[in-house]
Amino acid sequence: MGAEFTERDIHLALDGELPAERLREFNVWLDAHPEMKLRAGRFDADRQRLRTALGPVAYEAVPGALTETILGKGSERTGLKPWRRNAVAAGLVLVGLLGGYLIGVSGGVPGQGSDAHASEPVAERAVSAHVIYAAEKLHVVEVGADQKEHLVGWLSKRVGTNLSAPDLTAEGFDLVGGRLLPSGEKVAAQFMYQDRAGNRISLYITSAAGGSETGFRLFERGGARAFYWVDGGFGYAVAGAVAGPVVEAVARSAYRQLLNAPARG
Amino acid sequence: MDEKRGAILAELPRLRRYARALMRDRESADDLVQDCIEKALERIDNWQTGDNPRRWLFTIMHHIFIDQLRKVKRRGAMVSISAQHENAFVTQPTQLETLQAREVLEALQTIEPDRRSALVLVSVEGMTYAEAATVLGIPAGTLMSRIARGREELRLQLEDASRRRKIRVVE
Numbered sequence: 454m455g456a457e458f459t460e461r462d463i464h465l466a467l468d469g470e471l472p473a474e475r476l477r478e479f480n481v482w483l484d485a486h487p488e489m490k491l492r493a494g495r496f497d498a499d500r501q502r503l504r505t506a507l508g509p510v511a512y513e514a515v516p517g518a519l520t521e522t523i524l525g526k527g528s529e530r531t532g533l534k535p536w537r538r539n540a541v542a543a544g545l546v547l548v549g550l551l552g553g554y555l556i557g558v559s560g561g562v563p564g565q566g567s568d569a570h571a572s573e574p575v576a577e578r579a580v581s582a583h584v585i586y587a588a589e590k591l592h593v594v595e596v597g598a599d600q601k602e603h604l605v606g607w608l609s610k611r612v613g614t615n616l617s618a619p620d621l622t623a624e625g626f627d628l629v630g631g632r633l634l635p636s637g638e639k640v641a642a643q644f645m646y647q648d649r650a651g652n653r654i655s656l657y658i659t660s661a662a663g664g665s666e667t668g669f670r671l672f673e674r675g676g677a678r679a680f681y682w683v684d685g686g687f688g689y690a691v692a693g694a695v696a697g698p699v700v701e702a703v704a705r706s707a708y709r710q711l712l713n714a715p716a717r718g
Numbered sequence: 719m720d721e722k723r724g725a726i727l728a729e730l731p732r733l734r735r736y737a738r739a740l741m742r743d744r745e746s747a748d749d750l751v752q753d754c755i756e757k758a759l760e761r762i763d764n765w766q767t768g769d770n771p772r773r774w775l776f777t778i779m780h781h782i783f784i785d786q787l788r789k790v791k792r793r794g795a796m797v798s799i800s801a802q803h804e805n806a807f808v809t810q811p812t813q814l815e816t817l818q819a820r821e822v823l824e825a826l827q828t829i830e831p832d833r834r835s836a837l838v839l840v841s842v843e844g845m846t847y848a849e850a851a852t853v854l855g856i857p858a859g860t861l862m863s864r865i866a867r868g869r870e871e872l873r874l875q876l877e878d879a880s881r882r883r884k885i886r887v888v889e
Contacts, residue, residue, distance in 0.1 A: 464866050500841045506819035507842050510738045511731040523726050588728035
């Protein structure tokens with residue numbers, strides 16, 4: 454006769470806490486006890502539902518107030534206090550979704566420097582996404598550069614334009630890969646690049662339908678910065694936490710290459 | 719940006735996910751994360767870089783969560799949010815949340831908080847029993863029984879929910 458198990462072992466097995474040699478015997482036991490097998494199946498299915506429901510939270514854009522707290526520099530433009538942020542944050546989200554984007558991108562006041570705009574959602578999101586994923590050691594990208602064609606095709610389809618991952622080797626940066634991100638109600642593509650020293654720079658692209666075209670602008674927050682522009686209905690931002698001139702050189706190269714890219718469909 | 723701050727940033731997506739499981743609505747969940755990172759930054763010098771940032775941050779968040787529960791209990795003001803009250807007030811489902819997701823998240827809220835956190839750390843965050851027990855500051859045996867009870871409660875809640883859904887369809 455096989456070994457005896459109890460309901461307790463169902464949990465241990467499900468949670469990977471049952472040693473491999475016991476697991477085999479456990480599965481034999483489970484097959485011989487249909488009601489226990491049913492229960493194990495239910496626990497497994499419930500866990501799957503939990504994971505499906507909660508999993509996507511980890512891929513949401515992280516609220517700026519949180520990253521700002523960590524980066525040590527609150528937004529000087531709004532003077533937002535962390536403990537006052539609730540009401541304001543809810544309002545900001547709403548403004549962001551309902552067209553604050555357009556105000557932010559097209560409403561810059563000339564001659565007031567890079568921080569004069571009410572908000573630069575594309576650049577801001579690009580910086581947030583950059584600091585989060587550039588810090589990842591294992592999961593820096595969803596799809597690696599070894600599958601570049603698939604990556605570019607997939608992100609082009611989801612973002613809704615023919616993207617290309619610029620060649621930044623002249624600036625010392627190689628493509629690591631990319632990922633799909635939420636951006637307000639839309640999606641954004643992020644291409645991640647890395648140099649030999651391990652410094653990372655990312656290119657962030659999202660739809661900016663209706664936004665007027667802009668030239669090349671700078672956004673800075675914490676130790677990170679992004680150069681961004683709007684072209685052909687899409688917002689582009691090159692973000693990095695390395696020295697300004699490095700980010701700028703990469704951004705200018707990306708800007709040139711993307712402006713010269715074949716007509717978008 | 720120094721290494722420690724980078725490590726905290728990298729944990730934000732998971733902290734937010736765990737907080738959402740504990741608090742259900744997005745605002746209170748992000749408040750919890752905010753409190754957690756503020757406390758973490760206060761204590762950043764005590765944190766050894768060799769220590770696992772995830773375990774360190776989740777432990778801090780757990781303490782804050784427990785403190786909040788105690789305060790609420792003392793005030794006795796808050797009504798427990800459960801599926802039974804589903805028509806009493808409107809929760810704030812996030813965009814794109816499906817009925818399936820809403821149902822399981824609401825069922826999760828009816829589970830006793832100690833069991834809820836144990837269940838989520840292991841089932842969703844993928845921690846081992848040893849890791850989760852450290853974060854929650856309890857012996858492994860206690861963790862084990864909280865997970866078992868939590869799973870059983872969740873199963874019953876989901877069965878209830880699916881029964882109610884069927885009745886509604888028939889009506």
